[in-house]
Amino acid sequence: MKIQDLENKIVNDDCMNILVQLDDNSVDVVITDPPYGVREDEWDKEFDSRYKEWLGECLRVSKYGVLWFCSVSRMHYFIKEWFSVYRRVLIWVKPPGSVVHSAHIVNRLFYKFEPILVFDKGGIVGNCEKDVGVEFDWKEVNPLSSKEYNHPTVKPEELMAWLIRHFSKRGQLVLDPFCGTGTTCKVCKELGRRYVGIEKEEEFYKKALLNVERGCKKVVMGEVKLV
Numbered sequence: 723m724k725i726q727d728l729e730n731k732i733v734n735d736d737c738m739n740i741l742v743q744l745d746d747n748s749v750d751v752v753i754t755d756p757p758y759g760v761r762e763d764e765w766d767k768e769f770d771s772r773y774k775e776w777l778g779e780c781l782r783v784s785k786y787g788v789l790w791f792c793s794v795s796r797m798h799y800f801i802k803e804w805f806s807v808y809r810r811v812l813i814w815v816k817p818p819g820s821v822v823h824s825a826h827i828v829n830r831l832f833y834k835f836e837p838i839l840v841f842d843k844g845g846i847v848g849n850c851e852k853d854v855g856v857e858f859d860w861k862e863v864n865p866l867s868s869k870e871y872n873h874p875t876v877k878p879e880e881l882m883a884w885l886i887r888h889f890s891k892r893g894q895l896v897l898d899p900f901c902g903t904g905t906t907c908k909v910c911k912e913l914g915r916r917y918v919g920i921e922k923e924e925e926f927y928k929k930a931l932l933n934v935e936r937g938c939k940k941v942v943m944g945e946v947k948l949v
């Protein structure tokens with residue numbers, strides 16, 4: 723399968739069925755929010771048996787590297803296994819009053835942040851436009867209501883825009899193999915990046931198609947604005 727056939731499309735499939743068919747270095751970067759292995763949802767339960775093949779394939783198909791969301795309690799799995807390409811961690815901070823999910827509470831202490839690991843295979847650190855602003859390596863953004871957005875772990879557009887702008891350039895191809903409701907894809911479209919999304923659940927896939935069609939609510943080109 724040629725990546726050109728998938729460009730600016732979302733595919734309804736298990737990502738491994740697609741990833742194994744792609745050439746090495748065929749997308750510029752992978753930016754993805756995969757299952758964390760901490761939830762009761764069916765789609766989250768394969769984490770332990772599959773996380774190695776998932777990140778292994780993402781690294782193989784990416785030219786520059788991978789941004790990988792994960793849970794605080796599992797981040798060491800990835801750092802230990804891929805230490806040679808692990809470069810840094812970025813942090814999504816949840817402001818006071820955020821929705822608290824039980825999966826993020828340990829000993830009655832709530833994890834107020836989620837890590838995003840940066841794996842640099844060939845220069846993802848430094849792969850950004852010259853005009854991108856200097857920001858901190860953490861970003862405080864309100865989580866979204868799963869009821870309102872019809873997905874239990876939908877990510878905010880502003881958060882994805884922060885990552886996409888700092889780790890890709892306009893015109894580059896971004897792959898999200900666990901695209902859920904299509905947040906990465908719609909923000910890529912808004913920010914002038916090409917995208918490929920893969921989502922195995924038909925319900926979320928259909929929402930992703932609609933969301934990309936409708937476009938972003940909050941993000942404008944080259945700048946992030948809260949409405």
Ligand SMILES: C[S@@+](CC[C@H](N)C(=O)[O-])C[C@H]1O[C@@H](n2cnc3c(N)ncnc32)[C@H](O)[C@@H]1O
Binds near residue numbers: 755765901905
């Ligand atoms: C954490 S969610 C991503 C949510 C997304 N960031 C959003 O904003 O909507 C992970 C998604 O991966 C999907 N998924 C799980 N295993 C998959 C697989 N093997 N291939 C493709 N998608 C998968 C799940 O259905 C789920 O929607």
